[in-house]
Amino acid sequence: MLHKRPLICEEKSEAAILNSTGKEKAEDYHLCPVKDQNKGSTRYAWIGAGQCGGRLVKSFYDLGYQNVLAVSTIGHDLDLLDLPQGQKFLICNDQEKQTESDTEEVSRVVKQHRQDILHLARQTFEAQVDRIMICFSAGGNTGSGSVFELIDTAKIYARFIGIKNPSKNVGVIMTLPTSDEIHSPHVARNAYIVSTRLCQMAAEGEISPLIIVDNKKVGKMYSGMTVQSFWSSINCTVASLFDMFNKLSGQSSPYTCFDQADYNSIMGSGGCLIMGAAKVDRIDDTLAISKAAEDSLQTTLFAGGEDLSTAKVAGCIVVGGNELMAHIKGLQDNIDYAFDILSEVTGRATAYRGIYEDDMDGLNVYTIIGGLDTPKARLQEMDIDLCPQPELVDNAEKRQEEILASAERFLAEQVDAHGGRVKTLSPDTKMILVNYAWPGNDLELANAIKHAYQVTRGSQIPPQALPFEIVFADIELYSESVLPTLDKVKLRMVGKEYDKFLQSLS
Structure with missing residues (x-):
């Protein structure tokens, strides 16, 4: 039977916990938590929202992370999830329909059940938890509608168990829609809005970390798999890789x-x-x-x-x-x-x-x-308003395509000239290249690519590898949209030169 209102295994009354001021300590309650079996350096608690989030936390559960909760507005999603019944929570009242609705409605219902979810967390999780992770899909209504309320709930629980800075200890694993799913305007809009807001929260230090699983990219890497094995393989891979760092650090x-x-x-x-x-x-x-x-x-x-x-x-x-x-x-x-x-x-x-x-x-x-920083280009793909139809592409965009094509051609020439060592242009490097006026035409571009290739030791060419005179050129030679990125690159280049200067003095 799914929990609609968790049962508390303790001596204090349920009302006493519901009315908790937060001053009590977790050890004051005689709860019946699960026993985590994972041997990593850091003890995690996991909350999965919706079908995708539930499947993902199940993969962590299978690796020994027993501090797991799955929540959903759809009973069927939880029925198919092979977790203990006491660790699954159906977000609805008796009067509410057990179906998904729009994200605002889901958010309202989750907020209404915040105390119930806190009850279940206190009952299920061990008192000694170091970090809490929320898992969800950015395309679905349940995940997109519940994630922000669940983040707030996780922070409340973190403070309750004595974590001093919840913002540094509550993180999110978010999956982006597949190539097929993104064709739905509703899914694309949901994904863009929630992922943009989460990226902003992560950049401002309100959550840490934000891990983005790109199902569009995954679909290309795992092409040819059966339907039955596709999602389980992805979830297992994500969980196993995450687990590896936790175990090695211990x-x-x-x-x-x-x-x-x-x-x-x-x-x-x-x-x-x-x-x-x-x-x-x-x-x-x-x-x-x-x-x-x-x-x-x-x-x-x-x-x-x-x-x-x-x-x-x-x-x-x-x-x-x-x-x-x-x-x-x-x-x-x-x-x-x-x-x-x-x-x-x-x-x-x-x-x-x-x-x-x-x-x-x-x-x-x-x-x-x-x-x-946020992967801006990837997020913009999900915004239907930022995906122009081919007939609406203007001359400026065509010129950017031509610049990028020329840059890739010059880069390929450098690869051939240096024994086939492949290097790629980073997103910010591409952004600077296509937004620069190139008064010296193709010759200036070719020389810039040659210089960037030769000074880059890794496989990805960062923007600070571009010639100094291009990065610090008159801003009138750049489109206004690229100026914030350009300023960050300038700061990194100046900082690197300053470090070299200090080293020369020692």
Whole structure:
């Protein structure tokens, strides 16, 4: 039977908790919480909203994260979810229909049931929880309508159990619609509105972190899978990757530890967070580990389009077999080079490192980056008002397409000239290129691409790799829309030059 009003297993009356002022401590209540089985450094509580959120928290539950709640306005979504009945909550009254409605109505109903959800959280979760994560789909009514109320509810619970700064300890995993779903104006509008607001909250430090799973990107990566295995595989992959960083940060290492403090620094850095993993194919290749670190971010399920140079913190962990660590000469140098590449592509971010060994034969690289700016281009794809029809594309947009095509052509020439080492333009780099007037025409553009390619060590060319005279050109040569991005790039370039100056004095 689904909970509509949770049963409290305690000595105090239900009314006493409902009227709680928040001054009581969690240990004052004799609750019957679940016992978390996960062995990571950080103890999580998970709240899944709607069908998607419920499935995602179920994947974490299967990995031992027992502090899980699933809430929905649809009873059928919860019926199909293989979780203990006491950890599922149907958001409706006896008088209310058990169907989805518009997002405003869902928000109203969730707010009405806030105390009930808090009751169930107090009953279910262990008192010693470090972080709370909300999982939902940005396209659905239940998820989009409930997420902000659930964030507020999670913060109330966080304060109740003694977390001093809930904004740094309540985060969100949001999934974006698939390519097919985004064709629905209703889904696109829901997704754009809620994701834009969440990105703003993350940027302002009201939640941390915001993790965006891009189902459009996932659909391309997992093409050809059966319907039955598609969603379970995605959810399992997301949960397993998340779990890997939590577990590694709780383990000791004879080499270099990526410890709990490093992990929490990244998780509490605000902004958007991405993570990835890749296997090193050729151990004897001096560039193989750095290439794997780059690939781990290119092939991730999380939303693309972030400018990595905007990161505040980053972490890179290398896990290799005992035999490899003991006998492969030069391996430490190759690992250090990979760490240096990560520092390069993330600009001025604080970078944490970890080197671990296991009983496996191979070598794997895990990368996590936090405090990133919003992936604006990806979000705009979901706004039906920002997706013009082909016949409405004006001359300025055609010119931008031509500039980008020329830039890609010049970039391909540099790849051929340098032995096939592929590098791509970051979203902010593209934005600056297409909004610059290029008074020197194609020759100026070709020289700019050549310079940017040669000074970039990683696989993605950041905007600060562009020639100084272009970035600091007269602002009249730029479109007004790009000026905020341009200002941030200028600050990073000036900061980097200042660091070089200080180093020259030491």
